Amino acid sequence: MESISLTFDSSLKKEILGFFDKxxxxxxxxxxxxxxxxxxxxxxxxxxxxxxxxxxRKGSEVFIKNDLVSLMRLSKQ
Amino acid sequence: MGWFDKLKAIFNFEINCPLIxxxxxxxxxxKIKDKEYLLDKDNKRLLINYDKLDEEKKRELGKIFKDKVxxxxxxxxxxxxxxxxxxxxxxxxxxxxxxIIDFFSSIMPKEDIEALDSSLFLRKKFNEEKDVRNLKxxxxxxxxxxxxxxxxxxxAGYFEKFLIPIYNSSKEDFERIxxxxxxxxxxxxxxxxQMDEEEITNELKRKIDLSKKYGxxxxxxxxxxxxxxxxxxxxxxENKDLLDFFNKDIFEKKGIIILELLL
Numbered sequence: 001m002e003s004i005s006l007t008f009d010s011s012l013k014k015e016i017l018g019f020f021d022k023x024x025x026x027x028x029x030x031x032x033x034x035x036x037x038x039x040x041x042x043x044x045x046x047x048x049x050x051x052x053x054x055x056x057r058k059g060s061e062v063f064i065k066n067d068l069v070s071l072m073r074l075s076k077q
Numbered sequence: 078m079g080w081f082d083k084l085k086a087i088f089n090f091e092i093n094c095p096l097i098x099x100x101x102x103x104x105x106x107x108k109i110k111d112k113e114y115l116l117d118k119d120n121k122r123l124l125i126n127y128d129k130l131d132e133e134k135k136r137e138l139g140k141i142f143k144d145k146v147x148x149x150x151x152x153x154x155x156x157x158x159x160x161x162x163x164x165x166x167x168x169x170x171x172x173x174x175x176x177i178i179d180f181f182s183s184i185m186p187k188e189d190i191e192a193l194d195s196s197l198f199l200r201k202k203f204n205e206e207k208d209v210r211n212l213k214x215x216x217x218x219x220x221x222x223x224x225x226x227x228x229x230x231x232x233a234g235y236f237e238k239f240l241i242p243i244y245n246s247s248k249e250d251f252e253r254i255x256x257x258x259x260x261x262x263x264x265x266x267x268x269x270x271q272m273d274e275e276e277i278t279n280e281l282k283r284k285i286d287l288s289k290k291y292g293x294x295x296x297x298x299x300x301x302x303x304x305x306x307x308x309x310x311x312x313x314x315e316n317k318d319l320l321d322f323f324n325k326d327i328f329e330k331k332g333i334i335i336l337e338l339l340l
Contacts, residue, residue: 006145007155008101012127019139055153056146066157068195068215075164
């Protein structure tokens with residue numbers, strides 16, 4: 001059953017982030033809804049803008065960026 | 078109960094065909110416009126129409142997404158999954174590309190290796206005649222002009238056809254040349270042993286015209302092999318006045334030449 005992937009359309013990014021109690025600030029950076037000063041971090045410790053958001057991975061909510069270089073790193077893990 | 082069983086419970090459906098993907102979508106697609114979900118048997122996908130769900134179902138769906146991540150899974154934007162799956166496949170089948178990375182991994186800076194790694198994937202897609210503009214943009218955003226140069230040089234086969242032979246003939250020459258090549262080769266022509274005289278002269282003329290058209294004020298010519306160096310030098314002597322450029326030697330020793338043409 002776990003081999004079924006769960007995905008979302010790009011147009012639903014904000015709704016999906018809402019599921020995880022996240023929102024975006026004035027600079028389009030993803031932050032905690034309850035603590036907007038707290039930015040979420042990508043696998044390599046960078047802030048994540050809404051346009052860069054590609055998903056969330058297991059653990060303490062590791063945010064995945066959707067660019068080639070980030071996904072290349074991910075594909076090697 | 079796994080996340081998919083919980084999903085089935087929300088919508089009260091049974092599915093008797095294999096699935097590989099559940100995608101949450103908007104109702105922009107006419108096929109799903111009036112439905113909460115649609116089973117796409119051909120592609121083994123279940124599409125959930127988010128905008129058609131009531132608030133209770135949206136909340137339940139949100140819990141499923143959180144459960145999936147908290148139980149060790151991942152949720153991905155659909156285009157991101159497509160690219161990630163292509164990269165997983167690429168890791169298994171990269172063959173010659175892996176040899177190139179292995180060759181340079183101990184002699185190039187780590188960031189350049191990472192740019193080259195992504196550039197080799199970009200080249201594969203380019204050779205498959207896919208649209209690579211977004212991939213190239215990703216490399217440029219992450220590594221700047223240097224990354225862009227590496228992508229251009231990589232797509233042209235520069236690393237294996239030019240830099241590996243130079244390194245194998247002289248590590249010292251490689252170290253002298255490398256920085257010039259990756260930091261300044263906005264528009265580069267490399268002349269290698271598989272090119273005949275006609276190809277070389279056509280490529281030189283084409284790149285000079287192109288550079289002028291795009292407002293670039295220089296191009297680099299990199300040549301390897303005595304025969305090619307002679308062709309390059311003769312060509313420059315014959316065309317200097319006609320094509321309006323000024324040449325400046327950057328590096329030359331037996332069998333290797335790098336020239337800068339100021340346009």
